[in-house]
Amino acid sequence: MADNEVIMKGNEALAEAAIRNGCRFFSGYPITPQTEVLEYMSWRMQEVGGQAVQTEDELCGAYMLFGASAAGGRVLSTSAGPGFALYQEAISYLVGSDLPAVLVDVSRIGNALGDISQSQGDYELIRKGNGHGDTMVIALTPASVQEIVEFTGLAYELAEKYKHPVIILYDAAIGQMMEGVTLPEMHEHDIDQYDWSVKGIKSGEHGRKITNVSYFCDNMYVGYETYLRDKYKAITDNEQRWENIEVADAEVVLVAYGISSRVCKEAVKVAREEGVKLGLIRLKTITPFPVKAFEEIGPDCKGIELVEMSVKGQMTDDVALATKCNIPLYGYFTSYEVPETKKVIDLAKDILAGKAEEVL
């Protein structure tokens, strides 16, 4: 890499950003539309003396990462849709074992064979799935290649701060497209930096056990309940991230993340030129869900327009709760088509004209 200002695909930018943040361990398995990460890592890790393993399947990818994290490495594994579904058990184990890790889901449409178009259908999987038990992860939703790069650094920071898995979720459109991007400087990660990681003991030290954290809590599950609640609360209180655009005086507030939010941003601008007061709450985290972003909504707001590429309108419930069910919700849901600026605005106009149907 000759310089820090380049054009890159989202997937490749993620890979390069991870490396520049000190990631020296990658494990994963090919799956469209994220295979570029593996392909990039296959040569780039050799340049920087790291490890890129094409594992035999996603499970091995996830559990190698589990081990590499336990050993103190800064680690990455990426997948998409069905492959990410196979990570579920491991994510639960990462949470239950207090291990930092960065995982990426490049979401694609659909539930079964043959689906690779862009989509935002994995929202619930990432926000509420996460395997068995009482799991919650931190989930970041970048909307541009540049933001992928920034959130990659942030992801490592949060993962290690909370000793917790962080998931970066973006859809195929962002993963596959190239944009201009400024990359961070190269940064080395010290695998000995944390006391908790396994590294062999020194004379007199006790052996470390990376396992179910509840074993180390007062009264086991009783203490673990508190531990986990406190951790989740800290994350919820401190890590909400969003971008509000002209929300305060908006008559219709759009809510979106990722690729859809870019269209919404344009819609706000175009609509305001036409005299329609749109605003946008862009979710930069979906977990914790940025409830605080909704405080800025003003008294002029007639309705919220959810813009998401999903059949179910997967963020509906969270937005309803964030607004205490006080603002009518409308949805422009598309599943695989990238939403169009004009349609966003048209629905907003219908909302204002009282012609739209609520989703909840």
Add this chain to the structure above:
Amino acid sequence: MADNEVIMKGNEALAEAAIRNGCRFFSGYPITPQTEVLEYMSWRMQEVGGQAVQTEDELCGAYMLFGASAAGGRVLSTSAGPGFALYQEAISYLVGSDLPAVLVDVSRIGNALGDISQSQGDYELIRKGNGHGDTMVIALTPASVQEIVEFTGLAYELAEKYKHPVIILYDAAIGQMMEGVTLPEMHEHDIDQYDWSVKGIKSGEHGRKITNVSYFCDNMYVGYETYLRDKYKAITDNEQRWENIEVADAEVVLVAYGISSRVCKEAVKVAREEGVKLGLIRLKTITPFPVKAFEEIGPDCKGIELVEMSVKGQMTDDVALATKCNIPLYGYFTSYEVPETKKVIDLAKDILAGKAEEVL
């Protein structure tokens, strides 16, 4: 089985009920606290000329079931917590391929190694997880061994009615305990009964393709969006199930499912004897979430007390939405301890005394 009135473990009753409903194919892998299903099936299927396969892992269990369902069989696979997390991709494929199947999660506590106590921590996994894409399943939550038996029959009925996977979710306490139970009569299932299943074609027939349903929809994903939305809506409108106990005049309404709801039922009785007007909404389905049950809540209701064995209070959001955020919510959440009647009532009293803290 000599007679229809017996005492049985929940897990064994499930197995027997499945067989009596015509299930002749079981695939699964041992995991506490559901291994009895596999063990029971290992001898019982031989008696009835069916198949019970201890697969090499959960993935094989899930995909053998996928194939057996495609071939027209009435099928069952069961697991618990971490094992069920490994079913996620397959569940998504079942949904995407319009295949009926009954799957069971016997939930146990926690996220990592060594957790087998009863718990209700898989609510979100079952209600919102279900793999990648825009998935929604039907999820039944029996509260007794008898209800396991009844819901097993219901599960097959719904699975075939909607060509959709149905999940029965209960916790280890219900799975492990014995109760008296009345079993249904033996019923044979005709594997040729549905036209859609693969069975070899007859001269002049066209080959059937069991695969991603979107291929057969108008305009592919565009049509599939509508197809899926309609299916989900039909399920949501028609299949909500619940039991309301003295809800209309209750000052505090309990909401619970499974083992916790049994305790709540007792609490309603005991509290009313003490003059505290409790009521209970017992969820018999969590998907669709029985929103309609909440219509009966009367004007005297001062608050809703959620009783669940989970760290996060996983049903909180759904109840808030079902009540349009209009009723204060309080939680008695325990993770692994079966809730106690007295504590349920104590919190209700605190709620009425204005001494309890809201959860949302």
Add this chain to the structure above:
Amino acid sequence: MLTEIICAGFGGQGILTTGILISYGAFKNGKKITWYPSYGSEMRGGTANCTIKISDEDIASPYAKELDVLLAMNGPAIDKFEERIKPGGYLFVNASIVEDDRKYRDDINVIKVDTVELAKKAGNPKGENIAMIGAILKVTKMFTLEQFESSIIKYFTDKGKEKFNDANIAALKTGYESI
């Protein structure tokens, strides 16, 4: 009325079956029951136990905090569960294994049953648990001997083990009459 019972002892002493027999007897005599085992890793080596609740009405939790009866087939079972017995409740001690000079709470009824001896006497050396049940029936009057006899016969007959019926009934009676 709700009766709460725990049966406990070493793995291999047939503890879970003992609990099932009691539950089944109650069920066949028109009661609602729950039976709940210790399961999972607890099985390894150590102790086994199960909790039985018997009632005329629906039973809420299968867990028991205030025992009417503790059936203790070994010492560790007493260590673990004695404190949970209600004042006035019953502790049935397997006197063939538990030291005779052991001290007990004085607000409960302790009944020592020499199960090995009784089983031998009944000509059913594996019938220790059933002899214990006999003793419990006599003391607590939960069910009549006849009621329990018929349920136990049905239980083993349904399992295809009718050939043990006579020996089992003998053990039950011997236990019953030992008190």
Add this chain to the structure above:
Amino acid sequence: MLTEIICAGFGGQGILTTGILISYGAFKNGKKITWYPSYGSEMRGGTANCTIKISDEDIASPYAKELDVLLAMNGPAIDKFEERIKPGGYLFVNASIVEDDRKYRDDINVIKVDTVELAKKAGNPKGENIAMIGAILKVTKMFTLEQFESSIIKYFTDKGKEKFNDANIAALKTGYESI
């Protein structure tokens, strides 16, 4: 101003790289860009295409519905995308492959570029795409020849392929001058 371009042709014709070169040129000249490929099973055998958007401001969706420019390296590319060109937009046709008597919409500007011939002339037989870019620069005046030259040199130099720089610039110029 937002410029929307699609490059399309057979897989193997270097379509994606052509798009990247245009994007990179724009980026190095201070523009915001998005480049978006067809990916996945579409790659198999058939056609390849990519969409480029160039703007001074943030770009919303990387998809394009109203093309300013279609760069068509073969016939099927024209079949598929011609209708999306804006009235008054440009269609650059690879005249080396596409039949000469083909009919086109009459509200667009069609420019035929004999890429094979030009590349040969430039002494860079693999430089067909770059020759095409040269022609586009000349017609659309998106960037000056010099602006694009320096970006193309940087692009290949960064990739460690500086030895092709002269040949590539020759192809670019030949294409530019062919109009």
Add this chain to the structure above:
Amino acid sequence: MAIKEFKAPEMLRTGDPTGFCPGCGHGTVGRLGFEVLDEMGLLEKSISVYDVACDSLYMWAIDTDCVGTAHGRAIATAAGVKRVRKDCPVWAYVGDGASYSIGFQHTVWSAIRNENITVVIINNGVFGMTGGQMAPTTLIGQKTTSSPAGRSKEINGMPMDITKILTGQDIAYLARGSIDSVANINKTKKYIRKAFEKQMNGEGFSLVEVLAPCPTNWGLSPQDSLERIRNEVMEVFPIGEYIERGVK
């Protein structure tokens, strides 16, 4: 005077051309399976199982029953189909990535359980569908998008040879064919026929691996691809019959 015909089953000829790339081996290997079924009078009763890779394109080329399942799960799925449809010839037709990488465990365990199905595996040395990443069968030194410097034993391990793995398993049939030449195609067809015969006799698991070209991801012309099979691939993966119940 009799008529000899060389003619693919009508089903394959009457629809649209397949979605495979020019020269792709899938077209030939799948056809062999359908020819055999046709000749055995089993075509209509047959049920084929595909996963999501290039094999899945067969779903749109055929007009008999089929099931499309998740990546790597075709063999497990086929076993499930067969256990319910005992009279139907059931076959899983899948890639080498699917069967030896993500679904490897199901391949071996279906063999151990001796599931009464036929498995045909296309060894094309790459993950074709996803654009040519390294597969378990990629040769040492072969460049792929995920082994850009060529597969190296040190980093990626040796190519997987299923005939070694299944040595000594008590299955009905195991063979490896190739479609680099007419003679080898005909031989491969015989293997596939035996495999289906064993299934119909209830003898259990039969597996035929077939060396096949993926010109697109090999970056070679179709002809050069066949050449490569002859010169390079067959050396590492010898063709022939490896296990035959009652014979060897």
Add this chain to the structure above:
Amino acid sequence: MAIKEFKAPEMLRTGDPTGFCPGCGHGTVGRLGFEVLDEMGLLEKSISVYDVACDSLYMWAIDTDCVGTAHGRAIATAAGVKRVRKDCPVWAYVGDGASYSIGFQHTVWSAIRNENITVVIINNGVFGMTGGQMAPTTLIGQKTTSSPAGRSKEINGMPMDITKILTGQDIAYLARGSIDSVANINKTKKYIRKAFEKQMNGEGFSLVEVLAPCPTNWGLSPQDSLERIRNEVMEVFPIGEYIERGVK
């Protein structure tokens, strides 16, 4: 005058007794590993990886670094640990259910990639932790809770023999030991020592399977369990060295 001591590493002797059942083979097999590490001066640097089965009880018996991972994923996890901690001896100590059933794919693929770790597998013929279900290694005729009439070849397939599966793989070391007798325990210890030596030499994947009793789930006394290993298990699973880099 010198002193010869037979003494388990202090770490193992000073805490509570292990959680294993009386006569369980885990106690011995794990000890052999720690003895070897101790004798090689590597105990403190060592990192052990367990999954959720009975092996996990070691986490509470030792005082060196360890990782507890999901069922069947110990070998994959150990490979991840080792790739970050190249200087530490890393071993996965796991059950036969974990390594040959749910995690089988990781076992074989770690071997193919020649991951530089040591794997010790306890072949006790059952799923011990979950109460004695059939394992890949359960013998034909053996009754388990999921093969109540005895394992049958027709229904469940033949027992899996890892030495057959890994035949011909280019790994550092493969051996099978047994702990039925003092002599065999000593032999097994030598195997484990070689395995760790190979790892420390960077030669790659080493695997030692050990025949061990699970008296609880076999329903036998400890002594009868050892007898059974000698009389029945060892016939199906012969002990010895199978692969040794540079030697065989």
Add this chain to the structure above:
Amino acid sequence: MAHITYDKDRCKGCHYCIDVCPKKIIKVSGELNEKGYEIVEFDEADCIGCGSCYTICPDYAITITKEV
């Protein structure tokens, strides 16, 4: 006498058939089909009906009928 039926719309121009014909009677035609693939042409007269071209063709483009 052998008869060749060639479905040029199925042909993808791999030219395998050219290589395997023992009589060398299959040639590149110089024409493209609708999909843009370079199709072949046959000199049926010399065909011996050996079926090699059928056998190697991955696209079911050739049918050979032969009287025997």
Add this chain to the structure above:
Amino acid sequence: MAHITYDKDRCKGCHYCIDVCPKKIIKVSGELNEKGYEIVEFDEADCIGCGSCYTICPDYAITITKEV
């Protein structure tokens, strides 16, 4: 001269050691330890320090020291 250290609290009564002692100097003691396992007893005088009992003991209950 060999010295035997026996940690009876670790012993689980498997009695493997009894079987392997070449001198047959390990016997069932008839006593139970705290956990209820039947412990063994040694006749140290005749011990040859062969270590067999140590080797077979799954519970690290025996240590043998021997002067050589």
